[in-house]
Structures are given as C-alpha cells and as structure tokens.
Amino acid sequence: MDIFLKSVAALSDETRVLILRFLDEHGRTCVCDLQNYLNMIQSRLSRHLKILKEAGFLRVERRGTWAYYSIRSPLDRFRTEALQEIRHLGIEIPKLKKSSQIGECKL
Amino acid sequence: MDIFLKSVAALSDETRVLILRFLDEHGRTCVCDLQNYLNMIQSRLSRHLKILKEAGFLRVERRGTWAYYSIRSPLDRFRTEALQEIRHLGIEIPKLKKSSQIGECKL
DNA sequence: TCTAAATATCAACATATATTGATTTAATAA
C-alpha cells in the first residue's frame, strides 16, 4: 500500500508531472540544466527530484559534482501507464537550445 | 492536466483506496452500508466518496434518501490500470455479513 | 589546503488536505 500511495502522491503535483514529461522527452539531464529549462530554483527542483526518485520513477547517475537524472528503466506496468497518460496531456515542454550545450552548466 | 492531477490525488489516500477496493469487490453499495463495513463516520465517508466521484472513479444512483455508489463503468485505460494495481495490493477488505442485509440500513 | 561549483538539506512560512462533530438538505411516512 505504502509504495502505491507514494507513487500516486508523486504524480499528484504539477511541477513533478512537468519534470517527468521533460525527462521522458529529453532523456538524461543534469540538475543545473533542469533548473535552466524548467526555470525552477535549485532547492525546489532538488526536492521534487528526490520525491520522484523515491517513488520509483527516476534514477540518478553522479559524475563529480553533477547529478544526471533520467526516467528509470524498466518501469513497471502501472508507472509506464502513468507516463503514457502524462504524454497524452499535451504539456508544453521547453525545447533544448543546443544539444551540445546540455550538461555544460555555465550558469 | 487538471483532471489527471485530480485523479491521482484521489488515489493518494489510504481511505479512498480502501473504498475503491471495497466497491470493486462488492459492487454497488449504499453509504450507510459503507459506513458499517468500513467503520467510518458519515461525514468522512461522504467527503471521500465525493472526491472519488469527481475524479471519475465512481457513480451514484439515488433512490429516495439512499445513495448507492459503484465503480463507474466503463473506466478509461489509466483508471482501469490503477484499479488493477489496487487489486494487487492485497488489501484486507471486510466480508459482507449477509447479502440479504445489504441496502437495509437499520443502524 | 583553499576556493569554487553543483547539489542536497534545513528552517520558516504559506497553502492544502483530512478528521471530527454540528448543521443543513432532501425524501419519506405518519
């Protein structure tokens, strides 16, 4: 029960749905790029990434001081369906400026 | 987006998951029977039934002063998956005392 | 070792949500 409640609670916030959709579209992204593209302050973003990770949606890879987040794979059936549902919401997500710039956060 | 958030928010409460599972198992049930079987006070139950209904999971039929709630049918793909997931949680739900007593709330 | 950068965590506050008991509404029957 607890993990189910955690999962759906993680989905029930607009900010987190946007993060999921962005990572679903653009793949592995470091926190500072997410900050730029999603226009969120760092502590807010960090909090939501943690919630999504602990709910089983995301994984992290750390390289030096960077943290790269991506959709966990494979996702179970329910989480896959949830992601599918989110895709169909038609959320506007920011386009990447230049793919070469990604992961090079000179803020 | 709003209806998606409403749906997952409706799922992110243990009380509502129990109500859904009960109705999934036992079918159409009146509020006063739900009160008895789920051991909830009336205002609490009424609140959660409303949330589940407005999130698209339940429907109501009124007969006189009684209100019978049941799982809405057909459910869309995502809500069906959610219900399926809830079935697999292995939640203990109360057994009915006698089927003939259901809908005859002499509290 | 010292500094800087990226990320995580904390503290304070505001908003949202759940619970309870009381009140209101609606339908039925005397």
Place this chain on the structure above:
DNA sequence: TTATTAAATCAATATATGTTGATATTTAGA
C-alpha cells in the same frame, strides 16, 4: 405539517505538503 432518516455540507482543528532563502555537503581544481 411534522417527524424521521440518509446523506451532504460546514466550521474548527490538526497534519501534510510546497516554496523560498540560507546553510551544509561533496567533488574538482588551483
């Protein structure tokens, strides 16, 4: 009309959650 019953709603309160700015942690490089 009055009384009764089922259900919905409201008011008060407690708990949970989201946001922000400040601080702590971790790693890399000078």
